[in-house]
Each structure stands twice: as structure tokens, then as C-alpha cells.
Amino acid sequence: MKENLVSVIIPAYNHENYVQETINSIINQTYQNIELIIVDDGSSDSTWQKICALEDKCKERFCNISFETQENEGTCATLNKLLSKAQGEFVYFIASDDIAKPEAIEIELDFLKNNPNYGLVVGNSEIIDYDGKICYWDKKRNIEYNKNKAKYKTFVDHAKVKNKYFDNEKFGTYSTLYMGNYIPNGYLIRKNVLDKIPKFTTKAPLEDWFMMLQLSKYTKFKYIDKILFSYRWHGKNAILNKEKIQKFAALTRNFESQIIQQLDLSSSREDVAQTVENGALYKKKGIPYIFEILKYKKYHTEKEITKKEIKLFNVKIFSKTKEF
Secondary structure, X not given: OOOOOEEEEEEEOOOOOOHHHHHHHHHOOOOOXXXXXXXXXXXXXXXXXXXXXXXXXXXHHOOEEEEEEOOOOOHHHHXXXXXXXXXXXXXXXXXXXXXXXXXXXXXXXXXXXXXXXXXXXXXXEEEEOOOOOEEEEOOOOOEEOOOXXXXXXXXXHHHXXXXXXXXXOOOOOHHHHOOOOOOXXXXXXXXXXXXXXOOOOOOOOXXXXXXXXXXXXXXXXXXXXXXXXXXXXXXXXXXXXXXXXXXXXXXXXXXXXXXXXXXXXXXXXXXXXXXXHHOHHHHXXXXXXXXXXXXXXXXXXXXXXOHHHHHHHHHHHHHHHOOO
């Protein structure tokens, strides 16, 4: 019986020091039937040359490869191009500075094959530094090499502080994801579920969060409590730019609000309809900040929210976000 084809997609940009290590981590996967698709988004360093240096090795290892470079178009356009080239039944995403553990795809694929109601599966991520050395985080997510002194040993240790869903059925539900993205990297997704969701867009610049919100409308997510990925933490991590992230989050949430108003709720999961219903008063006012109304209700569960309170809270939130 022929193995399922897995498409591994790598959006590459200015990672000359890491991209070969990323590619080699896919070459070393225990699962065999893989196609490798890489798009270099106009890197200004030697990333493209480093990719091409491994072309012959990749041709020997994979059933199909596609390496392409382009003028810089941004992450959204690059991801759309990568997905358009994917021929596999499953798609594995990895950034060009991260590393997949050798058994990552095999373990995740085994789960999806045996659990058809799930469309995404992901494991935990260890943290590595600039040189690929395993490290940890202190309470402010600064690198700490002493494991005994570290506040967070893994990515999920930190994510669990605000998100308690990893060990229950709420993991990956729309209502929990609307509060913010907490899904680790290194996920495997069914291609037929990916085909249902909108394309990536600069109107929703937090690509990972945008994709998770869309996927959660149609499928279940599963977390496997095992280190399957190495997440590189260094000075260029986009997540470190808090002001930029806050602006991108507002843009992404606003665009999601537009999508949800046009969504046929009968075709999505029950959790989505419940979340939209909770934010219905905001929809009526044309400002559907589902996130804010859920956050407000979390701290006011014992009393009904009056229209006056909604209006006052709405003004407060809108004044903070309208500039974006």
C-alpha cells in the first residue's frame, strides 16, 4: 500500500545561517514519502545559495522537490504560492530557521490517519538559541541556560500560563483561539481542510493566528505532549516587536470580524456559532469585537451585561484600536 504524500513547505527569508539545518531536519525524517517545496522570498543574504547547495541531496531523498526564488513579496504571498504547489494529502509547515525532530512527521501523520475527525496535530517545541543550543526562558522570555533556574522549559510551558486547553477538548477551538494564538509551531494539517479556508492576506498580517482561526471553523485540533520541534529564539524573532505585534493583531482581528459576518455558520463547527452569538451586540453596532466581549464577560460572569455597559466598554476598546 502506497504511503500518504506529505508536502513540507518552507517560506525562506534571510536565514543563511539556519536554512540548511532546517532542510536537513526534513531530509532526516523517519517518514519517507515527502515532497519538499521551498520559496525564497527575495533574501538579501546567501539564503538562496544555501538552499541550492542542497538540491542534489534533496532530489535523492524526496519524491518531488520545488525550489524557487522571487522578488520580495512578503510572507502572505509566499505562503499562498507554497500551498498552491503542494500536492500532498497533508501539509507540514516549517520556518527556515526552525528544526523538526526526526520522528515529527511520522508521529503526527499516524495520529491524523487514525483520527479522521481531526485536521491538525502538533507537538511541543523545545527552545534553541542562535547556535542551535537547547535553552529555556526566564519569566520575561529571556534566554536561560540553567534548566533549574528557568521559568519555562518549553514553548508550551509558557503558552499554558494563559491557555489551559492543551489537555482537553477546548484545544484549538474557535472561542479559545479568538483570545489569541497559542498553537505551537511544527503542525501537520490535512490539505482538504486547508483548501476550505481563505488565502493569506496582508489584511490579516499575523498569518499563523489567521490560519488557526480559519481552520478551527471546520476541524478539530490535537496536541501531542511530546517534543517534536525546535523553535529558534534569537534577536530577530518577530514576536519580540511588541508594538508591531499589537498593531498586526488589531488588523487581523478586524479582518476576521469581516469574515465572520459573511460566514455560513451552519457549515462551521458549533463552537463558532456560540462565539459569534456571544459577540452579537457588537455586530449590531458594526464593531464586532468578539474578543473584547468575551474578555469582558470572563470577569463579569455573575451579572448580565447591560446595553449601557456595552456602549461604555465599546468606546473604550474602539478608542484603542481604531487607529490601526
